[in-house]
Amino acid sequence: MIKRDVLVAFSLSLLVLSISLIIWLEGYIRIATPIISSLGESYLYYSYNPWYSNYTSFSLNVVSAIIWDYRGFDTFLETTVLMASIIAIYTLLRGFEEKVFLQPKGLSTITKTATKIVIPLIIAYALAIATHGQLTPGGGFQGGATLAVISSLIIAVYSLEFLYYMGYRSKRLVVIRGLCLIGLIIVAITPLLIGFILNTKSYIFQNMSKEDSFISMPSFLFDAPLAGSIFFYNVFELLIVFTGLTTALMLLSLRDVELKKAFEVREVYE
Amino acid sequence: MNIVVLPYLLVIICSLTSTFLAYLIVKERNLVVAILLLLGQGIFHSLLYYLLMAPDLFITYIPVSVGITPLLLFLLIKKTEWREYD
Amino acid sequence: MKRFLNKLFVFTIILVFFIISTGSFKYYTLVIGVIVSAITTYLFESSIVKKTLRLYDVLKLLYLFKYIVYFVKAEIHAHLELVEIILFNKPIKPAIVAVPYHVESDYGVTLIALTVTNTPGTIVLNIDTNSKLMYIHWINASTFNPDEARLIITSGFEKLVEKIFG
Amino acid sequence: MSEVFIQLAFRTSIIAFIVNIAIAMYGVYTRPSLIKKFICLIMFTDAINLFALFIGFRVVNNTYPKPPVLIREPVSPGELEEFKYIAVDPLPQALVLTAIVISLAVFMFVIGLILVYYEHYGTTSIKAMRSGGVEEVFE
Numbered sequence: 001m002i003k004r005d006v007l008v009a010f011s012l013s014l015l016v017l018s019i020s021l022i023i024w025l026e027g028y029i030r031i032a033t034p035i036i037s038s039l040g041e042s043y044l045y046y047s048y049n050p051w052y053s054n055y056t057s058f059s060l061n062v063v064s065a066i067i068w069d070y071r072g073f074d075t076f077l078e079t080t081v082l083m084a085s086i087i088a089i090y091t092l093l094r095g096f097e098e099k100v101f102l103q104p105k106g107l108s109t110i111t112k113t114a115t116k117i118v119i120p121l122i123i124a125y126a127l128a129i130a131t132h133g134q135l136t137p138g139g140g141f142q143g144g145a146t147l148a149v150i151s152s153l154i155i156a157v158y159s160l161e162f163l164y165y166m167g168y169r170s171k172r173l174v175v176i177r178g179l180c181l182i183g184l185i186i187v188a189i190t191p192l193l194i195g196f197i198l199n200t201k202s203y204i205f206q207n208m209s210k211e212d213s214f215i216s217m218p219s220f221l222f223d224a225p226l227a228g229s230i231f232f233y234n235v236f237e238l239l240i241v242f243t244g245l246t247t248a249l250m251l252l253s254l255r256d257v258e259l260k261k262a263f264e265v266r267e268v269y270e
Numbered sequence: 271m272n273i274v275v276l277p278y279l280l281v282i283i284c285s286l287t288s289t290f291l292a293y294l295i296v297k298e299r300n301l302v303v304a305i306l307l308l309l310g311q312g313i314f315h316s317l318l319y320y321l322l323m324a325p326d327l328f329i330t331y332i333p334v335s336v337g338i339t340p341l342l343l344f345l346l347i348k349k350t351e352w353r354e355y356d
Numbered sequence: 357m358k359r360f361l362n363k364l365f366v367f368t369i370i371l372v373f374f375i376i377s378t379g380s381f382k383y384y385t386l387v388i389g390v391i392v393s394a395i396t397t398y399l400f401e402s403s404i405v406k407k408t409l410r411l412y413d414v415l416k417l418l419y420l421f422k423y424i425v426y427f428v429k430a431e432i433h434a435h436l437e438l439v440e441i442i443l444f445n446k447p448i449k450p451a452i453v454a455v456p457y458h459v460e461s462d463y464g465v466t467l468i469a470l471t472v473t474n475t476p477g478t479i480v481l482n483i484d485t486n487s488k489l490m491y492i493h494w495i496n497a498s499t500f501n502p503d504e505a506r507l508i509i510t511s512g513f514e515k516l517v518e519k520i521f522g
Numbered sequence: 523m524s525e526v527f528i529q530l531a532f533r534t535s536i537i538a539f540i541v542n543i544a545i546a547m548y549g550v551y552t553r554p555s556l557i558k559k560f561i562c563l564i565m566f567t568d569a570i571n572l573f574a575l576f577i578g579f580r581v582v583n584n585t586y587p588k589p590p591v592l593i594r595e596p597v598s599p600g601e602l603e604e605f606k607y608i609a610v611d612p613l614p615q616a617l618v619l620t621a622i623v624i625s626l627a628v629f630m631f632v633i634g635l636i637l638v639y640y641e642h643y644g645t646t647s648i649k650a651m652r653s654g655g656v657e658e659v660f661e
Contacts, residue, residue, distance in 0.1 A: 013289045023533055032529070036578060036610070036611040045602065047592075061590075061592075062590040062612040063615050063619065064326070067620070078624055081624050082627045085630050092638050108483050124373050125374075128389075137325035137328075138329055142333075148337075152337055152338060156341065225595065244627075248630040249341070251634075252345050252346070252637070274586050278528055286534070288542060292565055295565065296545055296549040301555070311568075324610075325591065330622055339626075343633075345633075354553070
């Protein structure tokens with residue numbers, strides 16, 4: 001980092017401030033008006049609205065209601081994109097082998113002890129924001145990303161060997177991930193199956209009852225709104241994102257000994 | 271009249287710092303320093319998400335930008351090279 | 357049930373943390389919190405608390421308060437020394453010294469290392485668990501003898517830490 | 523006073539992110555190292571995501587808006603009307619959340635690609651790759 005670069009960067013940010021000052025003085029475009037799109041307004045109004053039971057999803061968090069109820073199919077395909085990227089990394093590094101019994105190294109005792117205390121608390125926090133995704137800010141993806149921090153901490157502090165010792169293998173994680181994806185599909189087609197049995201009309205990804213179908217997922221548990229299928233989707237999404245990110249972290253932190261075969265195999269093909 | 275100034279002042283400071291760090295990241299030759307600067311920019315971005323009233327994105331962005339992306343980049347640099355040649 | 361108090365201790369801490377981080381107190385939160393903390397306790401109990409806890413270990417909390425008071429005193433003292441160095445240009449003699457320690461538990465070593473790092477002027481660089489040595493960077497090294505250095509830097513903390521975790 | 527300050531703040535940040543996008547594009551086109559190109563791509567994604575979030579932001583009656591999350595559970599119809607009137611637009615937030623997930627997936631794949639490129643050519647510099655290998659560059 002040279003002093004000249006810092007000066008240029010500072011003058012660049014001053015340029016931004018001066019341009020915005022000029023536009024402000026001239027009085028051009030208006031930003032942050034009180035008006036929002038009518039679609040967003042209707043989402044805000046109907047997301048938790050017991051008086052319109054055909055439109056509501058009983059979720060206090062509007063973003064989570066949009067993600068898993070109003071635009072559920074979109075999010076499902078996004079989850080499959082994550083799966084596809086893991087499979088793409090597998091094909092790139094094909095032929096690697098996991099050597100389980102190498103000597104672990106890791107950092108000093110101070111760091112290890114501090115990490116040991118922090119890990120259960122991170123697990124509790126991640127599960128808290130995932131299971132309360134319909135009540136407070138948070139949801140499946142947030143919880144999964146927070147849980148994946150644990151595996152990155154373990155790789156950084158205890159080394160990859162400790163993950164193998166705890167029973168993590170990338171193939172097992174991919175299997176868990178596939179099972180959770182199937183679970184997500186089962187939750188999505190449950191209303192369809194119930195409608196088929198009862199011989200009434202019902203839809204895929206249906207959450208609450210609609211105008212022409214009375215089938216609905218459970219909306220309350222004890223004293224808090226469960227928001228129907230949103231809770232189940234959040235739990236499955238937590239596991240999917242956690243296993244996906246952990247698999248990618250493990251594959252990208254493989255040692256040279258383990259990767260040697262993968263690159264040798266490729267040379268033979270060429 | 272009720273005047274709220276502090277959040278708007280923070281929005282200005284965060285966005286200007288983001289531009290400042292962006293130029294330094296592009297110009298930096300040592301990739302380890304570049305990743306550390308990217309991490310700092312991520313902190314300011316997550317503060318902006320909070321100021322723009324998106325708590326969901328705030329919770330998502332902190333583990334992604336401070337935990338996972340830098341670790342992936344550090345792993346990549348450890349396996350390849352940590353300096354940029356012209 | 358073996359090590360019942362250990363399990364109860366870890367369970368309570370995780371449950372309280374769960375309820376604080378959700379920010380709501382309902383039956384729903386309580387039921388899910390009990391399930392989550394039961395699973396986490398089952399997985400991590402043996403690795404977190406190695407020693408079997410007994411009922412009179414509650415008295416050790418008093419030593420923890422004593423430790424905090426002692427720590428604040430040491431902190432103020434070290435700050436004053438550093439102010440003297442900065443303002444009045446006192447001559448310094450930076451050096452890395454090896455200091456032995458006699459604490460057994462991991463938590464005790466970590467607590468001592470973190471407090472020594474937190475007081476200005478001294479930083480723990482590394483810990484050698486085989487020969488029981490702490491490598492400390494000291495801004496004003498008055499002695500190079502390991503035992504004398506231990507008397508000045510860590511012995512006061514060690515006595516209290518041994519009573520808490522020992 | 524408050525009204526003009528709001529306008530100044532959001533114009534500043536919008537122009538800052540336009541400049542950020544320009545810097546990131548410059549980095550992607552001119553820097554030779556693949557890793558540096560990738561870092562600039564991450565910056566580009568962040569700037570676009572924050573840019574999209576400004577569409578849904580609004581300020582009503584010079585008070586700071588509320589997040590799109592209802593706080594108290596048994597709501598009255600009046601509270602719901604007020605919530606609809608004062609909260610920010612949730613739709614861009616949901617789309618940006620989806621975008622963050624997809625970009626993370628793409629990043630992981632790109633990192634795998636860079637690893638394989640390095641294994642094949644022995645360098646991450648795109649100029650060295652064009653001229654066919656490491657030896658000619660370091661002459």
